[in-house]
Amino acid sequence: MTEITEVPSPFCGIGTDDLTIKVDGVLLKVIENGCAVNTPAFEQPITDISARVAGQEVSLEVAVAKAAELLKDTKLPLIGGCATDVNGMRGLLALADRSGAVVDNMNFTGARNNFLALQDSGWMNTTLAEVKNRCDLLLVVGTDLEAFAPRFFERYLWNKESMFIEDTSEREVIYLGRAPSGEASTSPKGKKAQVFPCAIEDLAEVVAVLRALVKKQPIRATSVAGISVADLQLIADKLKAATYGVVTWAAGALTYTQAELTVQTLSETIKDINDQNTRCSGLPLAGKEGDQTANQVCGWTTGYPARTRFSKGYPEYDPFLNETKTLLDKGEVDALVWVQAFNVNAVPPVTDLPTIVVGRSGMTFAKEPDVFIPVGTPGIDHAGHAYRMDNVVAIRLKKLRDSGLPSTAQVLNAIEQAL
Amino acid sequence: MLIKLTGGTVYDPASGIDGQQQDIYIKDGRIVAMPTDAVVDKEYDLKGKVVMSGAIDMHTHIGGGKGNIARTLLPEDHRQDPVHRSDITRSGCGHAMPSTFVTGYRYAEMGYTAGFEPAVLPINARQAHMEMADIPILDKGGYVMLGSDDYLLRMLTAKKDQKAINDYVAWTMQSAKAIGVKVVNPGGINAFKFNQRKLDLDEQNSHYGVTPRDILQVLATAVKEIGVSHPLHVHGCNLGVPGNVQTTLDTIQGIGGLPMHLTHIQFHSYGTEGDFKFSSGAAQIAEAINRNKNITIDVGQILFGQTVTASGDSMRQHANHKHASPNKWVTMDIECDAGCGVVPFKYKDQNFVNALQWAIGLETFLLVNDPWRIFLTTDHPNGAPFTSYPHLIRLLMDRSFRNDVLSTIHPEAQKMTSLASIEREYTLQEIAIMTRAGAARLIGLKDRGGLSAGNWADITVYTDNTDRQKMFEKPDYVFKDGQLVVVDGKVVSTKWGTTHVVRPDYDPSVEKGLKDYFDRYLTMKLGNFKISDDEITEDGRGSITVHPLKGEVA
Numbered sequence: 009m010t011e012i013t014e015v016p017s018p019f020c021g022i023g024t025d026d027l028t029i030k031v032d033g034v035l036l037k038v039i040e041n042g043c044a045v046n047t048p049a050f051e052q053p054i055t056d057i058s059a060r061v062a063g064q065e066v067s068l069e070v071a072v073a074k075a076a077e078l079l080k081d082t083k084l085p086l087i088g089g090c091a092t093d094v095n096g097m098r099g100l101l102a103l104a105d106r107s108g109a110v111v112d113n114m115n116f117t118g119a120r121n122n123f124l125a126l127q128d129s130g131w132m133n134t135t136l137a138e139v140k141n142r143c144d145l146l147l148v149v150g151t152d153l154e155a156f157a158p159r160f161f162e163r164y165l166w167n168k169e170s171m172f173i174e175d176t177s178e179r180e181v182i183y184l185g186r187a188p189s190g191e192a193s194t195s196p197k198g199k200k201a202q203v204f205p206c207a208i209e210d211l212a213e214v215v216a217v218l219r220a221l222v223k224k225q226p227i228r229a230t231s232v233a234g235i236s237v238a239d240l241q242l243i244a245d246k247l248k249a250a251t252y253g254v255v256t257w258a259a260g261a262l263t264y265t266q267a268e269l270t271v272q273t274l275s276e277t278i279k280d281i282n283d284q285n286t287r288c289s290g291l292p293l294a295g296k297e298g299d300q301t302a303n304q305v306c307g308w309t310t311g312y313p314a315r316t317r318f319s320k321g322y323p324e325y326d327p328f329l330n331e332t333k334t335l336l337d338k339g340e341v342d343a344l345v346w347v348q349a350f351n352v353n354a355v356p357p358v359t360d361l362p363t364i365v366v367g368r369s370g371m372t373f374a375k376e377p378d379v380f381i382p383v384g385t386p387g388i389d390h391a392g393h394a395y396r397m398d399n400v401v402a403i404r405l406k407k408l409r410d411s412g413l414p415s416t417a418q419v420l421n422a423i424e425q426a427l
Numbered sequence: 428m429l430i431k432l433t434g435g436t437v438y439d440p441a442s443g444i445d446g447q448q449q450d451i452y453i454k455d456g457r458i459v460a461m462p463t464d465a466v467v468d469k470e471y472d473l474k475g476k477v478v479m480s481g482a483i484d485m486h487t488h489i490g491g492g493k494g495n496i497a498r499t500l501l502p503e504d505h506r507q508d509p510v511h512r513s514d515i516t517r518s519g520c521g522h523a524m525p526s527t528f529v530t531g532y533r534y535a536e537m538g539y540t541a542g543f544e545p546a547v548l549p550i551n552a553r554q555a556h557m558e559m560a561d562i563p564i565l566d567k568g569g570y571v572m573l574g575s576d577d578y579l580l581r582m583l584t585a586k587k588d589q590k591a592i593n594d595y596v597a598w599t600m601q602s603a604k605a606i607g608v609k610v611v612n613p614g615g616i617n618a619f620k621f622n623q624r625k626l627d628l629d630e631q632n633s634h635y636g637v638t639p640r641d642i643l644q645v646l647a648t649a650v651k652e653i654g655v656s657h658p659l660h661v662h663g664c665n666l667g668v669p670g671n672v673q674t675t676l677d678t679i680q681g682i683g684g685l686p687m688h689l690t691h692i693q694f695h696s697y698g699t700e701g702d703f704k705f706s707s708g709a710a711q712i713a714e715a716i717n718r719n720k721n722i723t724i725d726v727g728q729i730l731f732g733q734t735v736t737a738s739g740d741s742m743r744q745h746a747n748h749k750h751a752s753p754n755k756w757v758t759m760d761i762e763c764d765a766g767c768g769v770v771p772f773k774y775k776d777q778n779f780v781n782a783l784q785w786a787i788g789l790e791t792f793l794l795v796n797d798p799w800r801i802f803l804t805t806d807h808p809n810g811a812p813f814t815s816y817p818h819l820i821r822l823l824m825d826r827s828f829r830n831d832v833l834s835t836i837h838p839e840a841q842k843m844t845s846l847a848s849i850e851r852e853y854t855l856q857e858i859a860i861m862t863r864a865g866a867a868r869l870i871g872l873k874d875r876g877g878l879s880a881g882n883w884a885d886i887t888v889y890t891d892n893t894d895r896q897k898m899f900e901k902p903d904y905v906f907k908d909g910q911l912v913v914v915d916g917k918v919v920s921t922k923w924g925t926t927h928v929v930r931p932d933y934d935p936s937v938e939k940g941l942k943d944y945f946d947r948y949l950t951m952k953l954g955n956f957k958i959s960d961d962e963i964t965e966d967g968r969g970s971i972t973v974h975p976l977k978g979e980v981a
Contacts, residue, residue, distance in 0.1 A: 311520035322509040
């Protein structure tokens with residue numbers, strides 16, 4: 009039995025790397041600095057150790073050969089999930105390039121809200137250490153931050169010491185659109201966040217008025233979506249008065265059509281504030297289950313984010329047409345490869361197509377896939393790299409135990425070689 | 428296997444060979460002396476061909492977060508240049524900010540065999556190395572960025588001695604796996620986080636009271652004292668600001684004889700004369716370079732067309748966003764470490780400022796006398812994509828071509844440049860110095876950049892052609908570590924290059940202060956910050972090559 013300290017997590021997205029984990033054979037127990045997201049993800053037991061073809065246990069070699077056989081004569085296979093580490097994504101993209109597949113990260117529809125805004129007008133963003141040391145006002149838009157990342161406040165806002173904030177408990181937190189589910193945002197001194205809730209789909213209108221107020225445009229209405237314009241004026245004034253305001257949102261929480269326009273309005277508001285003699289930055293929340301990793305690796309390999317097809321022999325990005333659900337619903341693809349090394353609950357969509365699952369050990373299926381190859385989890389069963397939510401920092405994942413499970417990269421490289 | 432390259436006209440400035448007919452032998456990846464008894468397995472008849480070592484780009488943004496932001500920002504640019512996969516190459520995209528695989532292929536297809544990423548943020552170094560690990564064929568390496576990191580600025584405020592700073596610099600180089608140290612807008616990226624919008628050489632950071640001059644002094648001293656061959660790599664203050672020629676001259680003067688490399692100096696050579704209050708400072712800069720032997724430069728030539736600028740200089744990039752074309756841009760403050768800014772640019776020959784920028788770069792090339800102290804760069808992709816190098820070489824080697832292009836640019840810019848009167852044409856040997864021998868010497872690469880026995884066999888063979896653009900864009904052969912990778916300007920096989928680093932010593936007690944700082948203020952444990960060798964070598968493709976420090980026996 010051993011204890012491993014300073015363990016980085018690929019699960020929470022905020023790059024916690026202070027976990028202490030007790031390893032007993034292949035059993036893991038988080039004994040320090042766990043949270044509701046990380047603890048179950050680390051402690052998930054191994055169940056499957058051998059691959060299956062049509063529900064029958066087979067060797068890895070047989071499963072790889074079967075997967076290659078299923079992919080060999082396909083016209084347009086789809087590689088979904090895309091939840092793995094950097095090396096896993098490298099293998100995935102090599103396989104996609106060779107087989108002319110569509111690659112689609114499972115969280116892309118949420119992330120699309122950010123990509124469309126970024127690719128249309130850009131943004132001014134910051135990273136977690138800047139938040140920890142500089143942020144004097146945090147505006148949380150449309151997101152239950154502590155449910156997203158339970159340790160965000162403890163690590164990055166209520167940190168005892170900060171280089172440039174004298175008393176971190178004096179920081180201000182404002183929620184716009186969605187109320188927090190708990191008390192994590194209440195400062196150690198008991199100072200509570202201000203909360204201005206509205207229906208999530210009304211956020212587009214609310215942030216549009218906020219931007220107008222930041223730009224000193226006259227607003228004739230007295231309230232918008234149940235929030236008084238006076239309150240929005242207060243938020244605008246605070247953002248402009250802050251030394252280093254930070255605006256955060258989770259693109260995936262903005263669950264309404266054309267939410268990219270909300271992200272764009274927020275990002276343009278931040279730019280406007282920076283033109284009014286103070287600093288302000290955005291902080292998009294993401295980084296779960298390899299979503300940033302998928303987009304980063306696909307970015308440098310193809311030029312595009314991870315919703316890209318290779319069917320013409322070169323990468324083609326389309327944030328709408330290459331969506332898994334659309335492709336399956338319209339019957340445009342003829343095989344499904346599902347890659348998910350982090351989360352046993354993130355199972356592939358049920359389909360009649362030939363299905364190959366390269367998944368975390370412990371995954372259960374409503375419909376047994378043609379091929380299931382259980383793989384190790386990056387940061388538990390093998391070393392690797394994963395990107396944190398702020399996209400700049402790649403964390404070095406550790407190997408914690410010897411499970412004998414292959415890595416995603418090993419499996420996908422073997423399938424590619426067999427083609 | 429013994430390969431013989433027979434009868435080529437060799438330009439190897441590292442050995443003082445200037446256009447002599449010579450045979451070259453290759454064995455086990457290296458150039459060897461003529462064997463007395465061995466049988467030649469493969470011979471290439473190079474009579475009439477020009478032979479140089481593989482070219483080295485000493486400043487090119489090929490790895491790291493800002494490059495990937497630039498890629499993500501510009502899908503419409505990629506769509507203009509899709510790149511098909513082949514039996515031996517991967518698909519991707521080209522033009523302004525190519526995908527990693529295409530970066531490797533296209534460099535190799537121009538005869539380049541190494542590229543160095545000049546702006547590796549310590550906290551983003553993993554990404555830089557991971558991206559460069561996906562660039563085939565090329566060797567690579569990085570200069571780690573310091574100077575706006577809060578740790579260094581705190582040290583300066585606390586009046587830590589030079590020894591402590593040396594330890595920190597050496598530790599950072601080892602942690603980030605670097606071969607050089609760069610400073611970008613010294614202290615300015617940090618000042619931007621405190622809402623300062625400009626920072627002159629002697630202007631104080633509002634929080635730390637430290638000036639860019641202080642930062643340059645301690646970092647240039649540190650680099651020299653820890654024995655790193657490559658001098659401090661400096662992206663100066665006031666990039667792009669009319670009148671910054673004076674800042675640059677003051678920077679040269681202020682460094683007091685320490686070795687210093689001023690990068691993309693074209694962007695720092697602007698005067699304020701003329702009707703548009705924008706003029707060329709190239710003559711003054713060239714005169715200062717010629718006089719101060721401790722200074723080296725690369726040009727950062729701009730060439731007309733669409734590109735994207737990706738820089739660590741968040742302060743200046745924010746100021747420049749009003750020129751964004753298309754109008755979208757990104758800046759980031761990063762981890763109490765640095766920052767970045769990504770702004771697409773379209774340089775136009777009928778825009779007065781752009782046209783004069785073009786002329787200023789060329790004036791600089793032609794007025795600096797010593798080709799060992801000036802390097803051919805476009806600051807890829809900031810001045811232009813690296814694929815424009817053959818065109819740039821023609822501009823330098825062919826006066827009539829240069830003057831033809833000059834006659835087409837904005838007429839007011841033509842009046843503001845001395846370019847038409849400059850007669851100099853670069854020779855093949857001078858090109859070989861700038862792009863091979865000089866670059867290898869400047870970076871401190873052992874056994875690269877030359878063609879004498881003992882060097883790695885990175886070799887490029889061209890067909891001599893008076894149209895130098897045609898000559899340099901399509902080599903007959905390129906060998907990387909002795910493997911034939913390009914024939915007639917097309918990749919015929921691929922391999923993986925090595926990562927070049929240096930490992931300067933530091934006092935291990937430096938980690939005591941750093942650990943405390945990481946635990947209190949940063950978001951990552953010190954142990955998780957340091958990059959291990961495994962991270963570069965574990966996939967079986969990468970390797971690390973450690974180069975000697977100054978004073979060490981090579």
